[in-house]
Amino acid sequence: MVEQITSMDVDFAQWYTDVVKKAELMDYSSVKGCMIFRPYGYAIWENIQRDLDARFKACGHENVYMPMFIPESLLTKEKDHVEGFAPECAWVTVGGENKLTERLAVRPTSETLFCEHFRNVIQSYRDLPKLYNQWCSVVRWEKTTRPFLRTSEFLWQEGHTMHETEEEAREETLRMLKVYEDFYLESLAIPAVTGQKTPKEKFAGAEATYTIEPMMHNGVALQGGTSHYFGDGFAKAFDITFTGRDNQVRYPHQTSWGVSTRMIGAIIMTHGDDSGLILPPAIAPIQAVIIPIAQHKEGVLDKAGELYDRLKAAGLRVKLDDSDQSSGWKFSQYEMKGVPVRLEIGPKDMENNSCVLVSRVTREKKFVSLDNLETEVKAMLAQVHDELVARAQKNREEKTNDAHTREEFLDIAENKPGFIRAMWCGDAACEDQLKDETGGVKSRCIPFVEDHLSDVCVCCGKPAKHMVVWGRQY
C-alpha cells in the first residue's frame, strides 16, 4: 500500500506538500528555502520554457544572459528599487581568501544589470527598441518558504525592453501581459484575472505594474506574473540616453516582465485533486501513459510497443510502463503524477482491435478502435484541457463575491474564501484598513474589465474611482 495523500478538504496545505513530494516534482535541500527540481518537476519547467520562449520570440525578443552578481553601488542607483529589494538580498563579501572591497548582491532581479548594459549599447533611436529576455535564477532571502510558491532561489524569465517612446513602451507592457494571459489559458488551462496593481502593490521603481492573478482551488490568489512600465526613471538614474530623430538627446522608456517556477505551484493548486496532480496536456512531461494489462501474455508487450511507436510518431509525449508492478499500482501512480490520459491495452482489447482510454479529470473510460488511435488520444487530450479550464473557471466564479458595504466586505472575507469585488476610492489608507480588519485581504488588481457596483468606496464611503478585486494571497 502506498501512503495516501491528505485530502485537500481536510488540510489544503498538507495536501499541497504531499502532492509535490509524492508526484516526485521536488525534494528539499540542506539550504533553507532552496529546493531540488527532480526530473519530473524540471521537465514541466522545460516544457513551460519551450512554450513561452517561442511566444517571446514571436514578438521579436532575443535571449541574453547577465551576470548573477550585482555590485552594491549598481544596485543602489535607483532609490525606490533598492528600498524594495535590499532587505531580501543575499550578499557575497569574500572572494577566495580575500574580503571584497565592495560587496556583491546575488541578483534578486536584473533591472540594474540590464540598465548598465543598455547604457553602453544604446546611442541612437536606430538602436531601439531593445527587446531582451533572460532565463535564469534569482535569489530573494524569504522568511517563509514553500515549494514552488516562494523559495529563496527560483527559476524565472525576466524580459527587459527599451523603447523610443512612452507609447511604445506602454504597448509593450500590455502586450507581454497578454502573452502571459494567453499562455496561462492555452497552455496551463488556467483562466486568470488580469489588471493593474494599485500604487501600494506595484513593483519597486515602476510607474505602473500589471498582473495576472489566478485563483487556487481553495480560493487563495497567487500573483502569477507581472509586467511593468518603468517610464524613464531607471534611464535617468543610470544615465541611459539616445539621440532622437529630432537630433535631441532623449531618455528611452523601459519595461520589464517576468514569470517564475511559481507557475508550477499554480498548476498544482488549480487543477489537482485528492488523487494527486493533474497536468494540463500542453506542458505535461507525459501526455499519455500506456499500461499493458497481463503483460506476460503473448503479444501484449509487442502490441503496447507498437502503440507507443504510433503515438510517438504522431508527436505526442508518451510513456510505456512495462515494469512488473501490478496494473492497479500503475494506475494510481500515474494518477498521482497527473498524466492526462491513460491507455490500457490487454488481451481482450487485442481481440477487438481496440484499447481503453481513461481521462485523468473525469476517469471516464472510453473503448476506442486502434484504427484511429492517434485521433482519439489527441481528442481526449483536448477534452482534458477544456475540462480543466471549465473547472477552474467555475471554481473562480463560485468563489467570487461582490461587496457593496464595509460590513458585507468583512463578512465575506470572514466566511467565504475567494475573491471579493468591491469599489475603491484610490486611497492606500483604505487598502491598509481593509487588510487590517480582515487579517490579510489585499487588493489583487484593478481589473481591465470593471463593473460599476456602486458610486462609493466600500471602505470609506467617498466617491469610488475603480472596482478592485481583493483576496488573500500566497
Added chain:
RNA sequence: CGGGGUGUGGCGCAGUUGGUAGCGCGCGACGUUUGGGACGUCGAUGCCGCAGGUUCGAAUCCUGUCACUCCGACCA
C-alpha cells in the same frame, strides 16, 4: 522575525526509569500472480539532523545550532 509542532534506514513511525535500535511500507533475489494500489520465501540497508556538555555509558538528560512544517508579521 515571533509563537506552536517535528527531525530515528528511501517513506511512515515505535523506542519505558539513560545500558549501544525496532516495526510497517518500500528496496534486492526467486516463485506464484496480473482489467484499480497482489502474495509467499529469503535477503540487504542506520554518524538516531548537526555540534558541544553531563555520565562508566546518551536516540533518551542539558546547551547551542541547522532544517522542515503550521499560524502570524513580512513579502513586485
